[in-house]
Amino acid sequence: MRAVVMVFLLGTALAVAQELPVTGPTLVPARSWSRSDAVPAEPEQGQAFQPVWERLAAMSPAERANACISVELPGSAPAEAQELARAIEGEWNAGRFDSALELFGELGRLVNPRDVAVGCAWREPIPTVGADWGSDIRVGNRDSISQIQLDIHRASGNLFAIVLFQQGASWYWAVNFSTNVGASWSETYYLMASVPLRSMNAAVVGNDCYIVYGSGSSNYTLRVRRVSVTDGTLHEFQGGVFYVDIATYTGADSIREIAACSNQDQSDDRLYFLPLCYSGKLVYWWSDTAAVTWRNTPDIGVTDAWFGADACFNEGFDSTFIWVSYVATDNTARLRGRRGAGWRQFYSVPCEGTVPNTNTSVGARHDTLLYAFVRPGSVNGHVSYIANYQGGNPGSSWFIGYVGGDTMVRSESPDVTFRAGGGSAIIYRYYTSTRELRYVWRRYSGSWSTPVSVADNEPYFDHPAIEYLGSSRYGVLYLTWNSPQRRAAYFDRSDWTGIAEQRRLVMDENILNVLPNPMNGVGRLHYTLNRPAHLAVRVYDRSGRQVQTVFEGSSSAGQHTLRFDATSFAPGVYFVRADADGDILTVPVTVVR
Incomplete structure (x- = not known):
């Protein structure tokens, strides 16, 4: 790890780009990009269909004994199938594995086997194993990961890293949990499906981390599960159920991606999920920590969303308490906020329309708003930001600037965090010959710090994640490109730098x-x-x-x-x-x- 990586600066930032006022709340799109609104066909990547219970059958005796399962069915499944699913869980979790596998065959005659998913809670969490003892810490033992999410339970400092990946003909998301601010990780739970899981997100609020995802053979059902902030284990909802269905969509409204956030850093009692559908709809859902009753009012009023959605809660808000950003079908990056009883559009700016490395990201605290996206350039697209220091109030000024200063080198995949009084930080992928994950920071306004490279490994282009951890520390989760593993998740922390990082280990290298x-x-x-x-x-x-x-x-x-x-x-x-x-x-x- 480089000795200058991610140093948390207080009042010592160096100017790297000029922030300029813009003349109005909307800029005209610069160019158009091709796109397809069609729902992707499945199965993907040439994989033959395989019921999830065949994966259970392939487990070793030790894996079977360590796995406590729950069976997930579509909400339309008949009562007979639901009862049989509960019987399967009882048989498996009592150690009668062969009996449970036979019952799965009966279940496959009652419902479409493609719509059956299985959750696996590890009785003994599985630690990250291997000898990758560089400065960055590997998170879990999975590779070929396509999506990652990072969040923190503010009161305890416990961290959650959720990963979405494919293994053979099955798709998974898995929960990785850390109780020592990222120094080590263990997998506590995973969900397995036999059809593509295309979307998931996560947010911590109250006593749980909530994982929201598109479920079913066409990702039509918006579903949520939760795990405890204490130990990362599966936490049932009211009535002893393991998951809650928020909504089911049809036709072109298959779920493409999901934005998620909570008000953990303020009232700690609300969840907000915003699924983006292939039809272009962006839908707003919210609930309390029970997460059983969900409301979708007021209507957000978006029908032209394309991809790249992000959402944040505005801690210490004046009037606009939740913000959402996304790329629209006309290749503009849009910014909307809920103010009072309704939603309004605050900003629109030209952006690149390349999935998935031109996502948007938004952060807000008090009256300061920071919104990052990939801006078209004369040579290369470059990560840029829009800032407003008056909560987007009518008549307030908007400012635009480039992140990192050098617009001749492409940059992409930004992520923003602006939480809990830690200032504002942006990470992004920098397109040098050996790709870098770069980081800049500032308090709430003024000059940005000089960009520094934060990853020991070459990063993949999918959306990385950054969170403020408290005590002047940031944490970053990213995917590797091809080495030391193909698209594996790694974690780094801003205080793990140079000699200071070496001293964090009680055990010296090569002594075990x-x-x-x-x-x-x-x-x-x-x-x-x-x-x-x-x-x-x-x-x-x-x-x-x-x-x-x-x-x-x-x-x-x-x-x-x-x-x-x-x-x-x-x-x-x-x-x-x-x-x-x-x-x-x-x-x-x-x-x-």
């Missing part, structure tokens, strides 16, 4: 070793601590199931050796995970016979 490796009986585990710590050393199999605790207790600084007995282990690969006061290292070990 198992000898011999491979081993066929009893071996030795060697480790070194640079200061006293509470140490837990546990062994996990490839399914994430804990199979042994080697040591747990206080350990002094210095070099140590533990006896490691693997005589009862089946041949295969295992992972030794050492946790020293929250700093974690994992090494693989192979057992042979």
